Structures are given as structure tokens and as C-alpha cells.
Amino acid sequence: DTGVSQNPRHKITKRGQNVTFRCDPISEHNRLYWYRQTLGQGPEFLTYFQNEAQLEKSRLLSDRFSAERPKGSFSTLEIQRTEQGDSAMYLCASSFPGPGQPQHFGDGTRLSIL
Amino acid sequence: AQTVTQSQPEMSVQEAETVTLSCTYDTSESDYYLFWYKQPPSRQMILVIRQEAYKQQNATENRFSVNFQKAAKSFSLKISDSQLGDAAMYFCAYRNSGNTPLVFGKGTRLSVIA
Numbered sequence: 001d002t003g004v005s006q007n008p009r010h011k012i013t014k015r016g017q018n019v020t021f022r023c024d025p026i027s028e029h030n031r032l033y034w035y036r037q038t039l040g041q042g043p044e045f046l047t048y049f050q051n052e053a054q055l056e057k058s059r060l061l062s063d064r065f066s067a068e069r070p071k072g073s074f075s076t077l078e079i080q081r082t083e084q085g086d087s088a089m090y091l092c093a094s095s096f097p098g099p100g101q102p103q104h105f106g107d108g109t110r111l112s113i114l
Numbered sequence: 115a116q117t118v119t120q121s122q123p124e125m126s127v128q129e130a131e132t133v134t135l136s137c138t139y140d141t142s143e144s145d146y147y148l149f150w151y152k153q154p155p156s157r158q159m160i161l162v163i164r165q166e167a168y169k170q171q172n173a174t175e176n177r178f179s180v181n182f183q184k185a186a187k188s189f190s191l192k193i194s195d196s197q198l199g200d201a202a203m204y205f206c207a208y209r210n211s212g213n214t215p216l217v218f219g220k221g222t223r224l225s226v227i228a
Contacts, residue, residue: 033216035216040221042118042205045215099146102161103216105158105159108158
């Protein structure tokens with residue numbers, strides 16, 4: 001069990017550019033979640049997958065955001081035409097199915113928009 | 115919509131002493147789960163303790179215990195014999211019994227004074 005891995009750890013980009021983040025969950029976990037965390041706030045849910053199916057998307061996930069989980073393994077989160085307000089920590093978590101199952105988090109990707 | 119409130123943005127405790135972090139939540143559900151997560155500086159979020167709403171007995175994990183008051187919708191975390199390594203952001207989180215995402219509070223920053 002190597003834990004949840006996220007890459008890159010930091011991403012600095014200019015406004016208007018596209019960025020893509022990757023998350024590798026714990027291999028036995030079929031649930032994968034994306035959250036966004038801004039300074040001084042708790043994580044906010046963006047979307048989640050069960051295997052390769054995207055089951056729920058938050059209204060925070062505008063049409064500039066897209067997430068995929070091909071083959072039910074790793075996941076990518078892409079942000080197109082980045083804006084200043086996209087600056088945040090993007091957290092990935094994975095778990096077994098079931099509401100009581102704890103979610104295991106990665107270190108996150110910190111996005112800074114210049 | 116469910117909400118989680120952590121009314122203490124910052125707390126401090128002397129090493130070896132006991133501290134209690136507060137959390138209240140709002141829900142109309144009767145079956146749900148509550149969690150406390152710890153996020154050390156620049157490190158990943160980890161689960162501290164979990165409580166199932168249908169269980170009356172308060173959860174305990176070593177030096178960490180909760181005071182779950184279902185009628186009052188209160189879920190406080192007690193840390194006994196505080197250690198320097200306990201210094202972190204602590205987030206209270208709620209989840210329905212269905213396939214709903216975690217809802218986090220804004221967090222409490224705990225400092226431990228040697």
C-alpha cells in the first residue's frame with residue numbers, strides 16, 4: 001500500500017492556460033474523489049468516481065473542469081482557460097465503497113495562477 | 115444541505131495537557147457518519163477518528179476521543195496528553211448514509227506549546 005499519489009505537487013501557470021493533474025489511488029480502492037481546498041477553508045467536493053464511472057459532480061465543477069478515470073485506475077483533472085480564482089490546493093482521495101469507509105487523501109497539487 | 119461548523123479557528127494547548135475541539139453540524143438525516151481529519155502543515159490529511167450516528171457509544175482511538183451528542187448535533191474531539199506532533203489543522207466532516215460526498219468544516223488550527 002503506497003498511499004494516494006498526486007502529481008505534480010505544485011503547478012504555476014499563467015491565466016488562460018490549461019492544466020492537468022493526475023491522481024493514482026490506493027490500488028484496491030474503487031472510489032476516487034476530487035476536492036478543492038482554498039486558504040483558510042476546508043476541502044470542497046468537486047466530483048467522484050466509482051471505477052470508471054463519474055457518479056456525481058458538484059456545481060463548483062464548471063464547464064472548464066473535466067475529470068476522467070479511464071479503466072478505473074488513475075484519474076486526471078483538467079482545468080481549461082485557468083482563472084485567478086482557480087488557485088487552490090486540489091486534493092484527491094480514494095476509498096472502498098460505503099459511506100462509513102474512510103477516505104485516504106493524497107498530498108494534493110497546489111495550483112498557482114499568475 | 116448539510117453544513118458543518120467549527121467555531122474555533124485557532125486553539126492552543128500545553129504539551130501533555132488536554133484540549134477539546136468543537137464541531138456542530140446541521141442535518142435532517144437520522145443515519146450518517148462523522149469524522150475528524152488531521153492535516154499537518156504541508157502534509158496529507160489523515161483520518162483521526164470516525165463515529166457512526168446510530169451508535170450511542172463515543173468512539174475512541176488511543177489519545178483521541180469524541181463527545182457525540184446526536185440531539186444537539188454536536189461532535190467534539192478531545193485530545194489527551196497532547197504531543198508536539200498533534201499540531202495541525204483539524205477538520206470535522208459529515209457524510210450521509212447514502213453515496214454523498216464528505217462535507218467539511220473550515221477547520222481549527224491547533225498549536226501545541228512545549
